[in-house]
Amino acid sequence: MQSSSLLHAESFHPLFKTQITAPDFKNCSLHLHYFLPRSVFVDPYELSNRANDYSFKYSGPSNLELPVAALRKDAALLLSIIRPLSDDGILDVEVPLHMRYGTAAIGSSFELTELPWPDAFFACNKSVSSARLPPMLREFAMIFDGMDIARLEPPSGAIPFETVRTPVGDTANVGRVELGTAIVMLVAFFYLLRATLRTMGRMSIITLPAKEG
Template identity: 35%
Template sequence: MASLSSRISGDGFHFTVSTTIHIPDTLDLTHRTLHVVHDLDPHIYADQYELAQRPGYSSVLWGTTDLEKPVSAVPQNGSVLLLTADTSHVLSGTPVNLTLEVPLHARYGRPVAGADEKDTFYHIHLRRPIGFVAGEIGSAAEMPAALRPYASFHGWPSPPLSLIPDTAPNDPMEVIIPVGVLQHLAWVDVGTAVVMIAMFFYLLHAALRTARRLSVKVKVSTKTE
C-alpha cells in the first residue's frame, strides 16, 4: 500500500514543504493520477509563477493569490493548492519514492500587544498535506471525508478517489515568523512621515537645481548663436 510523509525545511518567511510518496508497486498507478493537496492558512501563500518552474508536478491554486498583502488584508479562508505528480518517468512494476517540494511564503502577521521578546513571534500551524489517487478502476467509491470540502472546485479530479495514508498524521507542522509590536506603530508612523518629508524636499531641491542648470545652458546657447 502507498504511504506518504511530509516535512518542513527553512525558517522565517520562506520555507519548503516536502511530501514523499512511497509506492511499492507502480502498477497501481496504471490509468490513474497521483495528487497532493495543501490547504493553506491565510498566513501562508504559494507563488504560482514559482510553482510553474518546479519539476515533478503541475499545480492548480484556488482562493487567495495576492502575494503582497499582509494577512490582515486578505480573506481568512486561505487557499487550496493541488499538485498532480508527473509519473511519466516511473518504470512500471517497480517501487518508487516521489518527492514533491512546494516553496511557500508567510505573510506579514498582525502586530501584537506585548513587550516581551517571546511575544514578537507568531506560530503558524500548517495543515498536513493530503495525498490521494484519482481514477481507480472499479466501481465508484464514496468520496473520502477529507476531500469533500474541495470536491466543488473547478478542475478538481473526478471520482473515484482514494486516500494515501499519512505515516505521521498527528505530527505538527509549524512555522514561526516575527511580527511587529503595537507599541512601536506610533514610532513607525512618525519615522515614515519624516522620511517622506525629507524625500520631498530632496526631490524639490534636485528639481530646482536641474531647472537652473538647464536655464543657464539655454542662455549660453542663445548668446552663442
C-alpha cells in the same frame, strides 16, 4: 502511506516536503490536496517551473503582495503528480511556500502558523477502493467524478501538521516607525525641491539672451 515535513520553518519561504510510500497502483494517478491558511500562499509562476514533477490547480487570492489582514478567505492547492514512484514505491514531492506579512501585535515578535499535511490519494479508473475524496472545493472534486479513490494515510501516531514561525511587528514600535518614516519622507521632499530649484536656476542663466552692445 504519506508523511510530511517543513524545511526552513522559521522563514518567509519554507519548503513543504511530502514523502509518498505506496505500492504501484495500475491505471491510477497520484494527487495531493493542500489547505493553505490565509498567511500562506504559493506562487503559480514558481510552481510552473516544476512541470516535470506535477501539474496543479490553485484557488485563492491572486494578489500575492497583500498582507494577512487584507484577506477574507483561505486558499487550496491540488497537485497532480507526473513523476513516477521509484522501484521501491517511494516519491518525494516538494512545494515551495511563501508567508504573508502578519498583523503587528503587542509584545510579540513572532507568529505561529499551523499548516496541515496534504491529503494524498490515488484516483483510479478501475475499482480498487471505496474510499471517499478528502474535503475539497467542488471545482477540484469534479475532476474525479466517476473514479475510485485510494487514500494514503499518515503513519499511526503522527501529528499531521507543521508549524511555521515568522517574525511580525510589535505595536509598541509602530509610533516610532511611523515618525521615522515621516521624517525621512520630509527630508527627501525638501532635498528634491532644493535640487529642482537649483537646476531651474542654472537653466535660466544658460538660456538668458545676451545683451546687445
